[in-house]
Amino acid sequence: MTTATATTLDLADIQGDILRAYGNAYASTTYVFVRIGDATAGGAWLAGLADQITNAEPWADGKPGSHLNVALTCAGLTALGLPDDVIGSFSAEFRAGMAGRAERLGDIGRNAPDRWDDGLGTGAAHVLVTVNALDEPHLGRALADLRAEVARHGHEIVVEQAAHTLPGSREHFGFADGFAQPAIEGATDDRAAGGGVPLRGGRWRPFAPGEFILGYPDEDTTLDPERRLPSAPTDPLGRNGTYMVWRKLHQDVAAFRDTISTAARHFEDGDEAKLRAKVVGRWENGSPLVTHPDAPATDFDGAAAGANDFRYHGPDQHGAKCPIGAHVRRSNPRDSIGWEGRLTYRHRIIRRGMPYGDPLPVGAADDGEERGLVFACFNASISRQFEAIQVQWLNDGNVFGLGHDADFLMGGIAEGGSMVVQGECPFYLGPQKPFVTVRGGEYLFVPGIAALRAIATWPR
Amino acid sequence: MTAVTTPVLSETGTGTPPGNVDGQAIAITVFSTVKRWGRAWLPVLFLEPKLLPQTLGTLEKLSFIHFARWSMVTELAWNGAPQPKTRLRRPHLYFESNFNGGWEEYIDAFSYVLREGMAAFWGSSYGFPGAVPPGPFKDYIKTSDRRLEASHFYSAYADSTVTIVKQALELDGLVADLRERAAELSPEQFKAEFSALLAKGQRCL
Numbered sequence: 001m002t003t004a005t006a007t008t009l010d011l012a013d014i015q016g017d018i019l020r021a022y023g024n025a026y027a028s029t030t031y032v033f034v035r036i037g038d039a040t041a042g043g044a045w046l047a048g049l050a051d052q053i054t055n056a057e058p059w060a061d062g063k064p065g066s067h068l069n070v071a072l073t074c075a076g077l078t079a080l081g082l083p084d085d086v087i088g089s090f091s092a093e094f095r096a097g098m099a100g101r102a103e104r105l106g107d108i109g110r111n112a113p114d115r116w117d118d119g120l121g122t123g124a125a126h127v128l129v130t131v132n133a134l135d136e137p138h139l140g141r142a143l144a145d146l147r148a149e150v151a152r153h154g155h156e157i158v159v160e161q162a163a164h165t166l167p168g169s170r171e172h173f174g175f176a177d178g179f180a181q182p183a184i185e186g187a188t189d190d191r192a193a194g195g196g197v198p199l200r201g202g203r204w205r206p207f208a209p210g211e212f213i214l215g216y217p218d219e220d221t222t223l224d225p226e227r228r229l230p231s232a233p234t235d236p237l238g239r240n241g242t243y244m245v246w247r248k249l250h251q252d253v254a255a256f257r258d259t260i261s262t263a264a265r266h267f268e269d270g271d272e273a274k275l276r277a278k279v280v281g282r283w284e285n286g287s288p289l290v291t292h293p294d295a296p297a298t299d300f301d302g303a304a305a306g307a308n309d310f311r312y313h314g315p316d317q318h319g320a321k322c323p324i325g326a327h328v329r330r331s332n333p334r335d336s337i338g339w340e341g342r343l344t345y346r347h348r349i350i351r352r353g354m355p356y357g358d359p360l361p362v363g364a365a366d367d368g369e370e371r372g373l374v375f376a377c378f379n380a381s382i383s384r385q386f387e388a389i390q391v392q393w394l395n396d397g398n399v400f401g402l403g404h405d406a407d408f409l410m411g412g413i414a415e416g417g418s419m420v421v422q423g424e425c426p427f428y429l430g431p432q433k434p435f436v437t438v439r440g441g442e443y444l445f446v447p448g449i450a451a452l453r454a455i456a457t458w459p460r
Numbered sequence: 461m462t463a464v465t466t467p468v469l470s471e472t473g474t475g476t477p478p479g480n481v482d483g484q485a486i487a488i489t490v491f492s493t494v495k496r497w498g499r500a501w502l503p504v505l506f507l508e509p510k511l512l513p514q515t516l517g518t519l520e521k522l523s524f525i526h527f528a529r530w531s532m533v534t535e536l537a538w539n540g541a542p543q544p545k546t547r548l549r550r551p552h553l554y555f556e557s558n559f560n561g562g563w564e565e566y567i568d569a570f571s572y573v574l575r576e577g578m579a580a581f582w583g584s585s586y587g588f589p590g591a592v593p594p595g596p597f598k599d600y601i602k603t604s605d606r607r608l609e610a611s612h613f614y615s616a617y618a619d620s621t622v623t624i625v626k627q628a629l630e631l632d633g634l635v636a637d638l639r640e641r642a643a644e645l646s647p648e649q650f651k652a653e654f655s656a657l658l659a660k661g662q663r664c665l
């Protein structure tokens with residue numbers, strides 16, 4: 001184990017988009033999964049890509065028209081000829097892959113890997129190139145170049161998934177999404193209030209960077225008299241990288257709307273917007289129910305410093321304002337289960353999702369079209385962070401005293417899930433049709449830029 | 461207790477031996493060798509729970525922990541062949557607990573909210589790295605020669621967690637009470653009482 005020294009983030013070596021979102025300016029994101037033909041040609045292609053990657057330094061000359069970022073699956077590391085002992089230094093869940101963890105993740109039945117889109121969860125997806133672009137012309141050019149280079153090196157594109165921001169940065173169910181993020185020391189310290197580690201007396205501090213970037217002190221290091229660093233892949237791969245979870249989630253928008261509008265007939269004054277908010281824990285514009293229980297704040301800006309500065313236990317222990325089973329309260333419970341959040345703060349993720357498919361017009365019946373969310377997140381430990389949220393908090397409700405109720409926004413593994421909306425008189429929602437179905441996904445390693453060059457030129 | 465020689469454990473995902481899982485319940489055991497001073501200290505600790513008032517209260521509040529028990533073992537009973545006779549040259553601390561949920565989250569609770577208590581119990585054991593940070597502590601607990609696989613582990617309500625059982629019992633009490641009084645209530649009174657029951661029992665629904 002290595003010991004921590006300096007903690008300044010090496011922004012020139014960290015891929016962009018991990019620590020800071022490219023923002024709404026980048027309206028289009030296309031995810032291209034490539035299968036490597038031959039290891040040497042794979043190295044040559046990646047070496048070329050490494051020169052084009054956007055790093056995390058602030059942009060000197062305004063917004064670039066497009067960005068490339070690169071991540072690899074474990075099958076990809078093998079296809080590139082990395083030796084077993086190096087691959088063995090990666091985390092067990094990364095090596096197993098998302099499909100290999102299906103049972104634990106609840107990816108069974110309608111969500112099972114054998115029903116996933118072609119090219120996902122089979123070992124065929126080796127490298128993920130994420131292309132962010134300001135507009136269609138920039139996207140078209142970047143993709144054309146990428147496709148040509150992939151073909152020239154004898155590789156093959158196995159999945160090409162387009163995604164676009166929807167008006168108002170909404171996801172398909174209609175909610176503002178993607179703004180509540182962890183605050184990281186040395187990068188987003190200004191977001192500590194509401195985004196960092198909750199402390200006594202309503203105070204907060206930013207997260208140690210090692211929670212999200214490999215090779216840096218994490219929250220354990222902070223408590224450790226010996227200042228040991230968390231485990232990471234063998235050097236130089238373990239520096240300035242992170243792990244990524246990529247999951248394509250289909251959303252049944254018509255089913256969601258029908259369920260809520262039918263149920264709302266019996267809810268407080270038939271208030272549909274409020275019932276929708278109860279399921280998420282925020283109003284459609286993002287204002288938190290715990291701070292705005294009766295109506296949304298009109299001018300809410302989720303990205304503003306302090307916008308998410310609230311706790312659950314003190315103001316709303318029993319869920320009268322924000323239900324205990326609301327999506328945001330489950331996925332980031334803060335101090336909801338007590339102890340000032342000490343039992344939850346090690347399970348945070350940086351989310352960088354993007355909707356895919358066209359919106360379903362309001363009032364329209366299901367049109368059978370593919371639409372949903374490309375859920376992408378970054379974390380230093382997939383098992384401790386993403387998987388704990390998915391498995392302990394979203395798929396099961398026991399830690400919150402909600403029995404086996406799954407997150408109502410997504411629906412559980414089986415049909416017929418339910419949710420109790422706490423209040424003066426509790427309101428029962430359910431049995432539900434699941435609203436979200438997994439279309440496929442991969443666990444990936446996002447190398448630092450020097451690490452990507454090392455992979456590209458690995459002696460084979 | 462029964463002697464188990466170096467157990468060979470196949471790992472489940474959580475590092476829990478498969479024999480220690482039944483439905484929602486997971487059993488954990490840690491068998492550690494105690495240093496000389498622990499032989500005097502542990503009996504004092506066991507007899508004087510006031511030494512650990514916070515730990516015991518917190519343990520009760522952590523709803524995913526069914527129970528936790530520490531005991532000192534000075535000799536191993538011999539139940540006849542093929543069990544080898546084992547002499548313990550030093551006393552051992554035997555910890556057993558049942559819980560539900562994630563193994564990692566369980567140990568995190570020890571590290572983050574029960575730190576002092578853990579040091580009091582395990583501080584006199586060889587190799588104890590301290591409860592914080594949780595990484596080395598988890599490795600310590602996971603080390604296979606400290607873990608035992610249960611030869612028999614039974615859970616009466618395999619699909620339920622202890623929280624679910626407790627909530628069901630609480631709700632049952634509320635319902636039984638209303639049922640008893642229901643015959644004497646007017647429909648309006650019943651409606652009001654039923655709403656009151658829902659409001660009161662909503663965290664058990």
Ligand code: HEM
Nearest residue numbers: 171175176177178179180249328331332373375389390436
């Ligand atoms: C189609 C599926 C999903 C939809 C529609 C959805 C929607 C939302 C919305 C509307 C918010 C509130 C806006 C915000 O805080 O940025 C949110 C927050 C969040 N979601 Fe999801 N989500 C989905 C899947 C997931 C999954 C799979 C996870 C993790 C395993 C997750 C974890 C989170 C987290 C951690 C937050 C932030 C909560 C906070 O910090 O307050 N979500 N989601």
